[in-house]
Amino acid sequence: MSEPEKPAAGTPPGAAPPPWERDPVTPQWQDAAEDPLVVALRAALPSAVLAARVMAGDLTLTLERAALSEVAAALKRDHGFTYLIDICGADYPKRTPRFEVVYHLHRLSDHRRIRLKVATDEATEVPSLTAVFRAANWPEREVFDMYGVRFAGHPDMTRILTWEGFNGHPLRKDFPVEGIDTGAAIYPEYYGETAGPINKAGTGWQRKSAEAAPAAAPAAAPAAKPAAPPAPPAKPPGEGA
């Protein structure tokens, strides 16, 4: 049932053991500044590529955020990277800026894969790649939905997996795993926008019962708002209340 204990069949004594019997070798970062692709990109777009490293065969380029769409267009036009495989975000709360957006590109001629990375924070928009690759549309919406990273020039910058009005960005490291009281999003007039995970005081429901604030039952018609609603939502549309 559990671990197989059979010895490798047919290994002569004294020979080097096969790779699966040796200790695993974890991949390491290697510098890739001499890679022809990196050299060509640096020549065409100076100061766009901040770092070039390789891990496990995948070239990783850390890019200047403003130069992202130029680099992507150059890769597509001059270097044959016509395939945008995927876009995803990542949250590193200890870094400044906090978020990272990761792109994977593929070249059909020799099946080479590269990874592009840009760093950003909540306030700074990342250039959208929808003008270069139409594939970027939904993945960018997903990054916005999950991390709150906005993309400049995206035709439809709305949430995609959660609903309009959801309060928070679920894949951020400070978003509680147990979830939030989604009533906070549905009834912003009762819960306010601080009811989400950003507020350490707890979810909207917990806060409300702790304060035991408005005496009037919130079950009343939504038209009849309580006299003193909590902080009114001041976020731009699309972010949700």
Next chain:
Amino acid sequence: MSETSVPGEPPRDTLFDLREMEVNLGPQHPATHGVLRLKVKLDGERIVDCYPIIGYLHRGTEKLFELHPFFQNVPHTDRMDYVAAATNNLAYVGAVEKLLGLTVPPRARYIRTILAELQRISSHLLWLATHAIDIGAMTPFFYTFREREEILDLFEDYCGARLTLNCMRPGGQPYDLPAGWVEKCAAFVDKFPAKVDEYEELLTENRIWKRRTVGIGVLEPEVAIDYGITGPMLRGSGVAFDLRKALPYEAYGEVEFDVPVGKNGDTYDRYLVRMEEMRQANRIVRQCLDKLPEGPLMAKRPRVVRGAADAEVYHGIEGPKGEIGFYIVGDGTTNPYRCHVRPPSFINLQVVPAMVQGALIADLIAVIGTTDIVLGEVDR
């Protein structure tokens, strides 16, 4: 409101006020294969615009990955594309192996290839059954589910589960093939090509089937690449891109198989491509059964595995629906710091609005069927 809103058709005089109508298809609709909702703008029976709304099945799988050790995450992958669990497992364990630097022993690689190809057949059988029912052909359903049952029986004999298999571990395979499994599988493989002929007899030259699929939902190769489409959807348009050939993993570099491609990029060509893929998958299983090497099943690895700090890998494989890939970031702990899924259904669904512009609403059903989406994977 416009009277010339049908692209490619001349303006026509109308007796009645021609108004566009917005119709909601789904989320509870049998032809949307789950909880897909489409806002469709119609001009008569012609589709002017289509806007998919997804997320009804969002369960935060990527957040769950961050909470569990590398080895406990395999069952989460089962529940994304729940009709193709083995290929999901394979993509995930492949990414973890790349991150940890593990080398899988040959016998485990062959068993994985067999499981993945059986899964491809079973996923395509389910696609054929539901796609044919959507279009109005009831009979193929009964034939394809007969063979799908046998594949699920094989899975059950191997790992005890029929759908959510959890049949792979980072580093190798958890168990060897049980006694008699190879013979049972070989018996299935021997008779399966005749079964594919049987399905083809029902559909390939069927006049109604051709009227409903030929020239419907045409996807040009350049458009498909621009939209990042992978899998049979892409190969139906004539682009011979298959990760099993392009970047061989497991035992695919050691077996022979062809990559079928279509010509016109329509629903009918994608149907033909998938039918041929089932035959080729069968061929791969046959070769793997013949070549199945002896030896250990699990690579040497520490009891507690930790992803190296500041390490990140991406590993993609050819799933039944397209490229399924995992991007994993390690931070020196036993859990992935970040584990992102590249779901083929999600990316492929993006192109549906472009494929149905100006089509009839009945063609929308055919296009959703040919896209072969599983909403568990679209929404994760």
